[in-house]
Amino acid sequence: MTLPKKRMKKLELPLTRLRDGERGVIISINASSSHRRRRHHRKWGFQKRLEDMGLTPGTKVTVVKSAPFHGPIELQVRGSRLAIGRGMAERILVSVER
């Protein structure tokens, strides 16, 4: 019995942990880190904004690069190029294969 030399593992990471050029699939967006609101109708804020810009669960995103000094992240999503502030990107959970 031999182990495969290179095993691809599925990881769940915040978008900020992706390496430059890496691609992942959005799992979820955490609405508010401090006090999560359960009710669906109370989250018309930044989450709605992200979704309107095309960052919905199931979407493939590629991290192109992040700006230095913990700056925003450049993404390739739905055929367009987006810049997302780091604070927001941290709340986007993606799954990647490594």
Next chain:
Amino acid sequence: MTKKQIIIALAGNANVGKSVIFNHLTGMHQHIGNWPGKTVERAEGTLHFKGYTINIVDLPGIYSLSTFSIEELISREYIAIENPDLVINVVDASVLERNLFFTLQLIELETPMIVALNQMDMAKKKGIKIDHKKLEKALGVPVIPTVAPSRVGIYDLLQASVNIIEKGKVAPSKVRYGEEVEEKILELINLVGRLRLPYPARWVAIKLLEGEEQIEGKIRQMNPKILSAARRLAEEIEGIHGHSCSTVITSERYEIAGCIAREVQQIVSPIKPPKRERLHGLTTHKLLGYPIMAAVILSIFFGIFSFGDCTSGLLSDIFYGLEPVFENVLGTGIVGELLWGGVVEGLIAGITIALPYLLPFYSVLYFLEDSGYLSRVAFLMDNLMHKIGLHGKAFIPVILGFGCNVPACLGCRIMETKRERLIAVFVVTLVPCAATTVIILGLVGAFVGVQWALLLYAVDLLIIFALGRVAFKALPGEPTGLIMEMHDYKVPHAKTIVKQTLFRLEEFIKMAFPLIIAGSFVIKLVDVLNLLEPIADALSPVTVGWLGLPAITGITLIFGVLRKELTLIMLATLLETSNFAAVPGFGPVQMMVFTLVAMLYIPCISTIGALVKELGWKKALLITVFEIIFAIVIGGIAYRILLLASIW
């Protein structure tokens, strides 16, 4: 033939070439104002086509019709309530999927519409081929391919618009969601169908499922039972999908947009990465991006200041050369003096700001914006702006503020929410503008030392950071981060830039000129009535007692309200010398304190005008009063510190 009136609205994402199309359609017959009660720009224009008088309304560039930003709300209410005869949805062919997401929302509003498939040339360069006939079928609305800068398709657009209006409504395809969502929509349509709402029932049903607050509020007033039914249905969907209902709907809508996009476009990748891709890489580069940005901004400032300095000197020479002529006509009596010193000098002051500085400023700004560079700057500076509670987009108005606070305040409109706008405007009024730089360099730089001038700048930046943070913490509401599309670099359309610049200039003239003229008239009147000395005496507890300045500075600080550099000019006039070092009782300490106060104490009258326009009277007054008190407090503290330090 009878003249018929039609109203057409232009809607679409930001940076899709909407304003270029607007300019081609309306030519010189344009009018830019604000939406009633809002600080969002409303551009309107008219044209005549085949016997119709067509009014075109250019809606703000947005990505969605939800109510996240004021622009989105305005656009939605305009389309739904004011019912334009037709909406032209301008779509960027090179980013089809994202743009179609917005198109689908327009279709859901059930407004008669056509699609202008713009930037076909950009799409082609990117290797994207679009079958517009197929798109037309998929959407159920006419699709006209256009290349706005070279007028391709503009005539067809008008022809198609008139066709639709003459033939009556077209039937756009329904945006169909998943089975379980559709079920709930139908259930809700039955409930809301009986209400008298200005929106289509299906649209209201979808919005209720999404939990959109505006619509929920309206329904709550009419029939709260419907609202609880909607919430129950939404929770059912949530149970099925494991995501909130609004997420599910947005997701599916994007999925539909993606499907259509994939169906109608064919991607043949270009052979080598095009130039603008490399330019993008370079200008957002981790190391090179910053020096490039610094070089661009510094050269712009240097260019504009040298141009402005030279031109404004020339203009004042010409205008002041007219003084003897003027005196001959009106005499040197009180009336003549009031008219010249009050009205004409105010006018000159306005012109020497507007033409030499604002004109080049605005044109460069629009050039950078249209080309796409500003969004790269926002990307690079996002982190720094977060330190003062703002995000990358705010860097642009802040940088503008170093030139002139007025366009900077108006530029804060790019911030999405009211809260962000308020913080940005407040920060901008603290930025030392060109006139403040004249005082800092002309007084402290020349008579105390350049290092001290730089220290004052550093102090100002520190104050900006500190107060920005305080405002960030103190103001209610959720802070928003940066979410921005960085569209591809493109060559800006010259005519559109010229038009935008001229409109901005007109806006400034209308807003600031009356204020500057009225202000200088009042001050001249006070002068003629010999009230300056008593006022200076009245202010002396503050100026002399607390700030340790000569009493005369009270007068100059009042003049500075008109234009900040007048503090220095008036100081020279009143002291009858421009060699300030020779004035007794006005040493380096006084110069430092005076400059510090002049730098902080009040936004000039034009800026106050801009504040009123952007924030309303109350907040403008609040900021003004706060900054006066703040400047006096800081000035007094600085005076005591400098005395203790006894450097000089």
